[in-house]
Amino acid sequence: MAFVEFEAKDQIGILTINRPEALNALNDQVISQLDKVLDSIDLNTVRCVIVTGAGTKAFVAGADIAQMSGLTKKEGESFGKLGNDVFRKLETLPIPTIAAVNGFALGGGCELSMSCDIRLASETAVFGQPEVGLGITPGFGGTQRMARLVGMGKAKELIYTARNIKAPEALEIGLVQAVYPAEELMAQTEKMALRIAGNAPIAVRACKKAINDGLQVDIEKGAAIEEGLFGSCFETKDQKNAMSAFVEKRKHDPFVNC
Ligand code: HXC
Numbered sequence: 001m002a003f004v005e006f007e008a009k010d011q012i013g014i015l016t017i018n019r020p021e022a023l024n025a026l027n028d029q030v031i032s033q034l035d036k037v038l039d040s041i042d043l044n045t046v047r048c049v050i051v052t053g054a055g056t057k058a059f060v061a062g063a064d065i066a067q068m069s070g071l072t073k074k075e076g077e078s079f080g081k082l083g084n085d086v087f088r089k090l091e092t093l094p095i096p097t098i099a100a101v102n103g104f105a106l107g108g109g110c111e112l113s114m115s116c117d118i119r120l121a122s123e124t125a126v127f128g129q130p131e132v133g134l135g136i137t138p139g140f141g142g143t144q145r146m147a148r149l150v151g152m153g154k155a156k157e158l159i160y161t162a163r164n165i166k167a168p169e170a171l172e173i174g175l176v177q178a179v180y181p182a183e184e185l186m187a188q189t190e191k192m193a194l195r196i197a198g199n200a201p202i203a204v205r206a207c208k209k210a211i212n213d214g215l216q217v218d219i220e221k222g223a224a225i226e227e228g229l230f231g232s233c234f235e236t237k238d239q240k241n242a243m244s245a246f247v248e249k250r251k252h253d254p255f256v257n258c
Contacts, residue, residue: 047204063079146158203233
């Protein structure tokens with residue numbers, strides 16, 4: 001049974017969490033499959049990955065509560081590490097990722113979306129970190145990424161109150177970048193993914209790394225990270241192709257990723 005499906009088309013990959021009978025809840029099997037699927041993505045051909053949930057109701061309704069209910073302290077910590085390691089792998093995937101949030105994104109589901117570079121939501125999407133209502137903390141990076149994405153005060157408010165928010169509020173606080181009618185979400189997400197895939201892949205990857213790595217250090221070190229990555233784009237075929245086309249006032253050839 002594939003709890004995580006992956007389909008590559010036109011330089012974009014669509015990764016689907018596929019456990020709709022449990023609203024795509026993340027048990028250890030789903031997380032392990034996600035890990036394997038991330039490892040299997042061909043980074044030479046795929047230029048952007050869309051992460052979504054199967055069915056029409058949920059993106060991911062959280063970590064599997066039934067499975068977590070009997071865990072010991074030690075097992076709880078290990079389960080958190082399992083998810084954290086895989087979500088960090090997703091976050092640091094060299095190519096861009098877009099979460100197409102097509103419904104409930106609660107707990108581990110909200111955390112999965114926050115491990116992607118960009119979040120696009122359907123009008124039916126619901127976000128939240130309900131963990132304190134279940135006697136636990138967020139455990140797949142929610143305390144870390146929520147504060148980085150929406151600011152400390154809003155993150156603390158949402159996490160302490162365990163209040164769910166609907167798509168318009170998620171847009172207002174900057175948790176998501178756009179909201180679409182449910183039936184348009186995938187088409188709009190694919191459109192954005194294709195637009196990203198049409199840009200110079202080495203440069204796009206370098207931008208992701210510069211932003212992600214730069215935000216972990218002070219601005220001086222961040223600028224040095226940018227300089228190194230900026231420099232690494234020169235002498236590539238794509239840089240020469242695009243810049244000579246501009247100078248010669250013509251359209252550049254498609255980018256070749258080298
Ligand atoms: C296990 C889940 C689940 C979950 C839903 N299901 N969410 N199973 N873990 N997180 C299952 C239900 O048990 C049910 O199974 C089926 O999916 C459909 O769900 P319903 O509750 O019947 O649907 P509905 O009434 O529409 O309510 C939707 C919902 C609700 C509001 C999203 O399912 C809900 O509150 N789910 C839990 C959300 C949550 O608290 N998530 C955070 C978990 S903690 P059956 O077999 O009865 O049909 C977390 C921690 C992360 O994520 C960090 C860990 C280290």
